[in-house]
Amino acid sequence: MTDIKSLIRPEKPVFLGGENPFEAMMSRFDYAAQLLNLDGGLYKVLRNPEKQLIVSVPVQMDNGQVEVFTGYRVLYNTSRGPGKGGIRFDKAVTLEEVTALAAWMTWKCAVVNIPFGGSKGGVNCDPLAMSVTELERMTRRYTSAIMQLLGPDSDVPAPDVNTNERVMAWVMDTYSMQMRHTVTAVVTGKPIEMGGSAGRREATGRGCMIVTQEALRHLGLPSTGARVAVQGFGNVGSVSADLLHRAGFSVVAVSDVKGGIYNEKGLDIPDVLSWRSKNRYLSGYKNAQAITNDELLALDCEVLLPAALENVITAKNADKIRAKVIVEGANGPTAAGADEILDRKGIFVVPDILANAGGVTVSYFEWVQDRGGYFWDEETVNNRLAQIMTNSFRNVLDVAKKYNVNMRIAAYTLAIDRVAAVHRLRGMYA
């Protein structure tokens, strides 16, 4: 058996400038792999993507000129089932970023034990500078170019940064036209009218609420009146804040890209939502005082829920955090260098690959419903989601106790163990 320590991260991919999310992920992966005493051969298999596809995406722009964009689709690991992962349109998209995100999806699907592997895709472009018709042509050409990977049994995309239900409808239509029949299960996050699932829009925030309740229960803290600060007021942040407010928590602060609002007695979240829908941003909201995003992170509260960006909690500011619990609604909000500081301060962290897995869980429900051609009502979706999130939280907690590690390492350990188990059972195809 090869010594795993001699294999750990032989080369370090560098991308995205500052803190490298692939490295942040791999440093936790390595820790978990050592805890599991993972066989050296399996370690090598799991740290490499299965397939990376780079495509040129020529698009006729509205002005008649042809532009050529670069698109990517990466299947990181499909041992447990079809690849599952979003498509993002962004200027920062690179092969390395897409690969890291595909790996992340592999562990996330394994933590909640849904029968998917991990994948991700993207097109390097500036979607905000493009018209809707240009975006549609680009989406269709990109879909055509990655057809060989796509399919309900092989790789199932979903929305990600700068893509939405409408983009998923174009992907589904392009795939279906080429297959000569309608294939709804090739993407998730579709409009309800064409095979989307009830409850998908709220699923990530609902999952965050459920694990927050579980975390407080585990720590013996009451949920009623527990103070929560939420960074980011988009899909994940606003739904989490709303559901936590309805569940009796006191949401004392929320923020968006322009800054935050704070009321020590608790914000009236339905009123804040109505203000945001009329004014687009939170700034100017009455009955609260304005605070910065940095101030929000350092508030005295029971729960901090970062739901905006990656790397907002770092070795530089982790010491200032006063929350007892951090629930990672966003992907990668905590830099690897902050983990130790948070542990030292006794802060209980519900890691991203568990906390925000509600979205992919209901994507799985959507895929199941599409394949069965039989649709569930919202209550059924929500109940099944609650069951999976609660069980997953408890499974990760059991691993944390067994190995005496924090919840993040426990989640990676559980995920890697599940993926590795399937590899061992399937054996090596030669």
Ligand code: NAD
């Ligand atoms: P979104 O675009 O709907 O919302 C993002 C929010 O963050 C907005 O309120 C925006 O104003 C705010 N924001 C942007 N820059 C900020 C900054 N510098 N400081 C503070 N706030 C800032 O996005 P979303 O879908 O809510 O996703 C948020 C995070 O959750 C991302 O990390 C995403 O990858 C992750 N996530 C989303 C889902 C999902 O189902 N939407 C699922 C899993 C993980």
